Amino acid sequence: MKTLIKNGQIIKKGNQCIPAAIWIEDEKIKGIGSDFSDIAFDQVIDAQGQLITPGLVDVHVHFREPGFEYKETIETGSHAAARGGFTTVCAMPNLDPVPDTPEKLKQVYQKIQTDAVVNVLQYAPITENLRSEVLTDAAAMKEAGAFALTNDGVGVQTAGTMYLAMQAAAENGLALVAHTEDDSLLFGGVMHAGQRAEELGLPGILSITEASQIARDVLLAEATGAHYHVCHVSTKESVRVIRDAKKAGIHVTAEVAPHHLLLVDEDIPADEGFWKMNPPLRGKEDRQALIEGLLDGTIDCIATDHAPHGLEEKSQSFLKAPFGIVGSEYAFQLLYTHFVKTERFTLQQLVDWMTAKPADVFGLDAGRLIVGAPADLAIFDLDTAYAVDPKNFLSKGVNTPFGGWSLYGDTSYTFVNGTIVWQKGGR
Template sequence: MGFYLEKKRLEKTIEVNKLRNIILVELIVKNKKRNECAINMAIWIKNAVTLSQKGQFVPTQMILDKGVIQSIAFGQALFASEEETSVDTIDAKGALMTPGLIDVHVHLREPGYTDKETIKTGTMAAARGGFTTICAMPNVNPEPDTVEKMKAIQEKIRTDAQINVLQYAPITTGLKSDDLTDQQSLLDAGAFAFTNDGVGVQTAGTMYKAMLEAARNKTTIVAHTEDDSLLLGGVMHEGTRNKELGLPGILSITEASQIARDVLISEATGAHYHVCHVSTKESVRVIRDAKRAQIKVTAEVTPHHLLLSEEDIPSDTSIYKMNPPLRSKKDQEALILGLLDGTIDLIATDHAPHTKEEKKGGMKNSPFGITGSETAFSLLYTYLVEPGIVTLAQLVDWLTIKPATVFGLNTGVLEAGYPADITLFDLKTENSLLAKDFLSKATNTPFIGWKVKGTTVMTIVGGKVVYKRES
């Protein structure tokens, strides 16, 4: 059923709570018998609200224990009083409770580029943004394109990650468009899916072979779509603003043409093909047509492409330099419409940290990319939900159940028996996004100084509090 409450379930809440409380009493008795210093003490979250299917706020209480959601009740208290329990208590004080957010597109930069970010700092930043599961791109050094390299990065994740991290493997060795990696061996070593993010696969034959193998292995090809022959030295969108600034542009067809190629390859092979950071109206059209043809294609869009266009770039400044670039207003509108009609399945941040030194240059001399983990939900809530462009229910869906469904993850829902990955958001208090508050090593984002609501109050992963907002 997912995150949203069906009408029948809400109507029967009072009746089923009686049955749930029998289970909860048993849980309380067990908790009282535990040693006081037990690590896995159960947690009672009270005074939270969740969303009904109609988008209404519903008072909600929840018990977390042994890393999973043990019980959830709507509209009434689970216990008569806090003193009757031995569980740890979290008073949500009216905060919105959602499944932990899922980000399928993050750059953690480790190994190789730890001056930009590390697995530890990147996952701390994600936790501050309300994310409990993130998927790390493989354009690090060395790339995890062999079993040994994959095992090494998995071990680093196990020791340093503050939240759940799923690691991508490259489609090809060295992220070049030649030799395929050994998909089955990498999957056995813990790979999540396959992508050459940062560069497009330039050879159609290579992509065809990769998708054939992916279909056999029941895994996903995740594509950064970019035809290098059409780049022509561009550093920002080929539109109006680049001409005003005297900078070379990146054509929209650089992205859309490779998507068109790949959806046909997906159809021919039967592979699940997922498009990264869609940015143009042409790309949306190609994906929409592919879905109508029942091709196995899914897609994501970033917060910055939804909230900004080329018209927002004030000058030749690298803080607005990202790949794909900020496009036209018409492209921005097409992306929002694509989300609303289901052409685009989900939102992902493409969190891409860089050092201040690297970003000192202008558009021509600085790397592509901005950060996004710590700002995504609050920005989208403030500038899409509050103005009524999308609903809060839709936003939560695009950041939880949709990525979980697209990639077959056992998370993203608030139901008994599922992982206790939970986020609490404050929808009322307004704050400014300040660089000094970031937990990421990097602050390369054009959103510094923006006023937002919807900041993270608390993030819980596997029943453990991994982030708590300072009072």
């Protein structure tokens, strides 16, 4: 089938938007131009002057299936991703059962194949059952389709285990993706250790809990030659360590989540579980360091850490609620509204951090709006405001502190391999 997206705008170098039409055929981008009037198309989509981008790429989501389907499923999570303009997402392995054997991983991929509406790449765990010291078989996991290795949600506690894991990852051409958290430094913390935690009477999480493991791991990455990727960086100390490691030529990359760029611990209004996330919201200096880290290339890309939970379990105190907020359906919109419209980021920077940059970090065939690329596209309405309403989420999770926020950049269409998987006003 031949599809034409007409009357759109695309970003060219220099942050300028120019009029463009996109010709899609055989699941690929066949042409990018201004006029294809001499060609007969089976389907014509009028973009009405809106922005056309490559489909967004999110290297950090939680789809909760199998084991926690009341929180999210592959079906609902992928629809939520499509609603946000994402066409490729990478799903974490903190599931039940944990996909720590090739057979279990293949079972997850079978469900992805039948239920997902976007491209879903599945992580395999570093260790058996996430919390053990026994490594999974990296070679077998790669053969079964593992995108990369991670124990997200759990820091690898011993240097010896991490060293051996990095050796195995390097030998098999897999990235090792780390949730960095030293359990011995947690001391029961549930939010950032700062004045706001003292005011709320809640135990704090030290910044060094995260940064100390990164400092250990970058040296292990140097010793093993592994590609070491840091999840959801949140502290100024972490940014400093990663920056120094990159200057030393160590193969380290990093991501930051939208909520850490926008919010700080002082924004937490009360002891309400919707504001509980891991890493926690940090201080103003941390947020500024994250922004500077993105701008100078220390941090490579933006990832949502979409983490849905049940409403009842999140509607509790910080002491009892699980960590995590949802983010797939409004991540681009949050950042466009609060950083591009305020001229702190350019539109091209934001789109690159959410498309080409994560694709480059992991060598994915995604994130490019060029002839011959997969026809994974998103169309965004940059001019019309809308309100974030969790009641309208496609995700099962409504656990967000951003409810009611007014945003620009709502997703009008999302295409995967040339097929519409999200359309505003429909689905």
